[in-house]
Amino acid sequence: MWNEPSAALATALPGPERQPDPAVVVSVEPGSIGDELGFQPGDKLITVNGQRPRDLIDLQFLCSEEELVLEVDDPDGTRHTIELEKDADEGLGLGFSEALFDGLKQCNNHCPFCFIDQQPPGRRGSLYLKDDDYRLSFLYGSYLTLTNLTPADWHRIEAQRLTPLYVSVHATDAELRSRLLVNPRAGLLMEQLAWFDARDLQIHAQVVVCPGVNDGEALERTLGDLAGFAVGDWPAVLSAAVVPVGLTRFRPPGDALVPVDRAAAQAVIAGVESLQQRFQQSLGSRFAWLSDEWYLIAGRPLPPRDDYEDLPQQENGVGSIRAFLEALDQATADLPIRVNPPRRLSWVVGQLVGEALTPVVDRLNTVDGLELILQPLPSPYWGQEQVVTGLLTGSDLLQGLAGRDLGERLLLPAVMLKQGEPVFLDDLSVSELEQQLAVPVSVVGGAEELVAACLSNSGMYA
Numbered sequence: 378m379w380n381e382p383s384a385a386l387a388t389a390l391p392g393p394e395r396q397p398d399p400a401v402v403v404s405v406e407p408g409s410i411g412d413e414l415g416f417q418p419g420d421k422l423i424t425v426n427g428q429r430p431r432d433l434i435d436l437q438f439l440c441s442e443e444e445l446v447l448e449v450d451d452p453d454g455t456r457h458t459i460e461l462e463k464d465a466d467e468g469l470g471l472g473f474s475e476a477l478f479d480g481l482k483q484c485n486n487h488c489p490f491c492f493i494d495q496q497p498p499g500r501r502g503s504l505y506l507k508d509d510d511y512r513l514s515f516l517y518g519s520y521l522t523l524t525n526l527t528p529a530d531w532h533r534i535e536a537q538r539l540t541p542l543y544v545s546v547h548a549t550d551a552e553l554r555s556r557l558l559v560n561p562r563a564g565l566l567m568e569q570l571a572w573f574d575a576r577d578l579q580i581h582a583q584v585v586v587c588p589g590v591n592d593g594e595a596l597e598r599t600l601g602d603l604a605g606f607a608v609g610d611w612p613a614v615l616s617a618a619v620v621p622v623g624l625t626r627f628r629p630p631g632d633a634l635v636p637v638d639r640a641a642a643q644a645v646i647a648g649v650e651s652l653q654q655r656f657q658q659s660l661g662s663r664f665a666w667l668s669d670e671w672y673l674i675a676g677r678p679l680p681p682r683d684d685y686e687d688l689p690q691q692e693n694g695v696g697s698i699r700a701f702l703e704a705l706d707q708a709t710a711d712l713p714i715r716v717n718p719p720r721r722l723s724w725v726v727g728q729l730v731g732e733a734l735t736p737v738v739d740r741l742n743t744v745d746g747l748e749l750i751l752q753p754l755p756s757p758y759w760g761q762e763q764v765v766t767g768l769l770t771g772s773d774l775l776q777g778l779a780g781r782d783l784g785e786r787l788l789l790p791a792v793m794l795k796q797g798e799p800v801f802l803d804d805l806s807v808s809e810l811e812q813q814l815a816v817p818v819s820v821v822g823g824a825e826e827l828v829a830a831c832l833s834n835s836g837m838y839a
């Protein structure tokens with residue numbers, strides 16, 4: 378999954394921690410304490426009980442007190458001091474512009490497979506931020522490497538019980554992990570896992586597999602070592618995701634990396650599925666899961682939904698197609714016989730997932746009057762023939778859909794867009810796409826929205 382930090386986020390500089398910026402209010406929940414106190418968007422929260430919060434985590438801790446003294450600046454700069462009493466579990470009902478008020482902690486690694494380094498230059502700045510911030514990992518599930526943590530960070534993780542975190546492992550062998558991340562500090566991982574274990578703190582792990590580097594025996598050892606921390610009532614490692622390396626045409630020459638092909642995918646599937654059986658017996662869980670891409674690249678059917686248990690790594694593309702199909706089953710359980718007026722729509726997806734989604738389209742097309750046209754596309758932008766939906770860019774859509782019969786509307790998966798903004802990974806906007814393809818676009822967020830966009834008359838035909 379593509380995690381893009383906020384564009385307005387400053388970067389945390391090495392050295393002494395800088396004074397956090399004020400927390401800028403962007404929304405006030407109607408009827409909340411914040412609303413009653415007269416908070417408005419643009420207000421700046423400076424301190425809570427005399428302390429400047431460094432991020433949303435601090436803010437939540439500070440606001441869990443029953444008696445609060447807030448220092449707040451109006452948008453015009455006037456400072457107010459507000460005293461209030463509330464229940465400990467009652468929030469203020471305020472939304473803020475950023476999650477981090479003291480800047481983003483970026484990574485200090487140089488992984489040759491880094492996707493951020495494999496982008497063309499000249500795009501929006503936030504695409505080049507190398508998020509390795511444990512606070513965003515705790516808040517939003519982004520992966521971090523643990524290589525940039527200071528003693529104060531470790532102390533804070535323990536003191537505030539920031540668990541679970543999401544850790545990019547790649548290899549447990551110290552020498553191999555240091556080589557993969559090009560950082561000697563990366564070799565400390567096993568000690569760090571023991572640190573989590575000793576404190577009843579937990580992580581989810583991921584392994585990005587580079588064929589010929591950390592697959593085969595290295596992968597077996599990595600997953601076995603991680604499973605060693607998955608025992609007991611409170612396991613330190615909750616799950617492991619195995620994902621294929623993504624390589625683009627912009628990667629630097631001479632990186633010695635090779636893309637995952639069908640044979641490599643089949644070998645990794647065989648190895649991990651065999652380990653899953655072992656883990657099932659010893660841990661009572663499959664514990665390590667392959668992302669959907671492996672099966673699609675190998676030309677193998679996806680495992681059944683139940684194999685993914687409670688989908689601990691769904692956001693990482695592990696079982697996400699099965700989960701989507703399951704949600705579509707529910708959303709299409711009660712299809713109407715016909716829709717009126719009749720309609721022809723297109724649904725654009727990544728080439729890699731097109732075949733897996735065809736049965737869904739066939740089912741929807743049993744509705745009289747509905748014709749949904751699946752438009753699976755490759756990505757010339759990244760130089761990937763087989764691409765997942767979330768990496769398709771605006772230029773891929775322009776190139777792939779130009780001259781095609783798209784019907785009267787294009788359904789666009791929200792996963793292609795920056796969160797909260799109608800802009801693609803190559804900075805093209807949805808409105809530019811609409812103009813150039815001369816077709817209206819509806820952004821669909823999931824199975825229910827997709828089905829509703831196909832069946833509903835409201836909005837689309839108003």
Ligand code: SF4
Pocket residue numbers: 484485486487488490491492493494507508509522558
């Ligand atoms: S940890 Fe590696 S892959 Fe992740 S941002 Fe840093 S260099 Fe890139």
